[in-house]
Amino acid sequence: MSENRKDIGGLLLIYHCPIAKTPAFIEDHIDSFREFSRHDVRTINTELGFPDGLEEFEFQVLVLSFTLFAWKPFFISQEFREYIQKSRAYKVAFFQDEYRFWPERSEFINGCNIDCVYTNIEPPYFDETYRRFTSAKKVVHYIPGYVSTRQIENGLRSSRPDSEREIDIGYRGRPTYHYMGKGAREKNVIATKFAEFAAGSGLVLDIEAAEERRIYGGDWLRFLGNCRGVLGVEAGVSIFDLNDEMRPRYEKIMAERPDISFDEISRLLLDEYEDKGVYNRMISPRVFEAASVRACQILFEGRYTGILVPDVHYIPLKKDFSNIDDVIRKFRDPGIRKTLSDNAFRDLIESGKYSYKAFVEEFDRKLSDAGIVVSKDPAVVGKDVELLILGHGYRRLFDLVALGEEKYLDTLRPYVALQHQYMAQQQQLADLMAGHIDLQGICMAQQQRLVGFLSATGPRAKVLRGLRKIKALLTHKN
Template sequence: MPEPSKVSIQEPPLNVLVLYDHISTYTTTVKEYLESFLLYSKHRIFYAAATSGNHAPPTTVDLSLFDVVIIHYSVRLCYDWHILPVYAKAVARFDGLKMLFIQDEYDHTDLARQWMKKLGINVVFTCVPEQFIEQVYPSALLPKVDFIPVLTGYAPLPNAKFSSHKPFAERKYVIGYRGRRLPFHYGDLAREKSFIGQEMRRICEARGISVNIEWEEIKRIYGDKWYAFLRDCRATLGTEGGSNVFDFNGTLKSDVDNALKKKPDLSYEEIHHHFLAKHEGNVRMNQISPRIFEAIALRTVLVLFEGDYSGVVKPNLHYILLKKDFSNVDQVLEKLLDDCYLEELTECAYRDIIESGNYSYRGFVQMVDAQIDRRVKTAKNSAILTGVVAFRRNIEETWQLVAVQPESPVVSMFTSQPIGQSESPPPGTGRLGGLRYRYQIVVMNLFNYASKLRVEHPRLYVIVRAIYRGMQTVWKIMNRLLMRSK
């Protein structure tokens, strides 16, 4: 009698909750990072807006139905005010696997380490290179935490926008770039983001070369408009990301800010000499930016300062190397006019970086799933009944509520996908519905601005906080009026 064939029994998927900041999803890289879990994980993924940007948070949170809780890097644990207390308490009480994805680890590192202990984090996916992890996160301080190095982002998710690209002869600009002015205390890597643009624009404008290079915050480009912009550029500039100056407790930023208040005309070089030099490079981050992956996906040539770039891209194979003193700028600009060379360079970069799948979100999420499987041996087997709460017909629309109580904001629930601030549905249309919604938007924007002020301008924050508390009183009065109208 033949032996019965062995049937492989597939383990049921786990219930995984991702905590995130819904205001940060206006950037493509944050949104794609969040959505990658939904697209590629074998487990059931849910999301919750868990930061101070959520203007109508739940009063209680029960995480016991989940097997795993993930804290996304958009929840900034380098601050003590960003994660909502109701979620912080719930995570601390949670008895399942707790995983943290963290970035910008050079900011208030001590506070982030305190959060790891307070929340009982088991696994941290860090952007700190492996050889520096012990220096940043001593095992004596965090003995029960596993640290796994990852990139800040990966190749863009599959998108029709990447299926074709403009011939180089049809592109409007020789070079397009959006840099950023960052505070002095972040050091040389941060300084390079604006310096490369400023110097290249000066050189190109003097030679009559068509460029679109900016570094002011108001000139930033996001979402699909950024992709459209890159498609119109023969090349874009780039530098290594992150900071090699670790400000463990915030005193370095405070010292630099105080020096600039006393003498506003201090140069970066003077600040660096007096405050930063002894800290610069003690930990080398030198990360590759997600925007480098985006440029490669669109077959836009990369002109990058010399650097390591997390070991992903190589000079003359994937990008044109620009020396930091601009001594080879003539050769760089000459190469940018050679269409055949540019085609070969971009095709090689696309094949090695994008097409290979070596730096895909699929591979990244599979790695995360493997880490979960190693640590979760017994699932809670919670059955979660999901229902239709909201819908939209295309991604340009806001969500339309179909809930029993349409006043309940979707961002306060566990949802089946991340919801951005601009996508949040308005409340129900009662007599005061439209007015109340407009009021909520004003309060939310004020609160988000105040959160930034608390760090950057403490005195102004006190004034804004007083205004906010006054508006809270008005809100209570409006609530009473609404209840009477029902």
């Protein structure tokens, strides 16, 4: 890579997302910088590879999305890593799901000289995490998701009047890995237990916890908008494997006993780590989604990042379900439902306090505090890099489309061959059927002749006497 880069100012946001379909929350995260930042923002998806010529340019700020660090190895090629390492820009990395891959995350921060980290970990735990293991100069807390303009508009479109909603209480959860602990399992527990306790209550429930029953995209908000109430839990996990010591032991047990139950592996291993060290529970983006369609929320008791207040924004449900009767009583009251859903809409959505706009404006202020001066220079060199990124993206897309077309044809060819074979077999079957019909016709004609013969010779008894006479004559002759 070139050491003499052209300084073009602005902000480069690097993220990763499969090109087939970008989930809404990732689009909201990326689009918010483009829409609300005072800086000149350009974006690159590492899924499309490293753009030729990018190494010639230097930005003021590099922002690395949490999507790059979703799995191991991280979605950052060696070319991207070298570019980040050599960059003189102010480097900001966003992280989520920080309970895993902690050694790899620390190594990346230190190896690439990241200046600022945005984390879902709460400030009381900064000292024992990022400040202890990394060289990052600044650590900032943020929540996993904010409210986008699109979400507000879709929420208003999807929301029905309370009297027209067909579902009383709805929910979609999912199975979780054992190593995430009891906290993560709450997503499943609240579904199965609530359905159990509310059976026979007369409430219309649409509660599922299986992966295949999850709902995505616009269908999800439409589902929420058709529910008077929804269940919910805190996001995050209750086991934070900071030193990466639990995971190898866990994997060894799972390799030997893949069908082991959660209770048993908890007894053998996980209980040692439950709710120890770093607290990693937080408000979920689902809370904002439910608030946007004014669905009354029934949530397990929790901190919810200090944003929600029980009996103001939601009906609190104890995790042992000991207050389930009181919860259902409150929920049945239309006045309570309206008050809670109106409060949540006002404080979480209408206030704008938790909007992406407010989040990015605060992000820009923190850049200013770090000495970053806003640069929106429409210079030719800036346009050049814009064209470079766009051109690379389109070329890569064309390559993938061509590759996909060839794979499609490879799949299609044997299918077409099978179709021809099937059509030939259909013709053979038709020929056999025609032959069968001909034989049926012959058989029916012979039957008809026999019936005619019997009719012509009179009653059956008379025919038999005639046959006996013929037999006697033949015997006499012999």
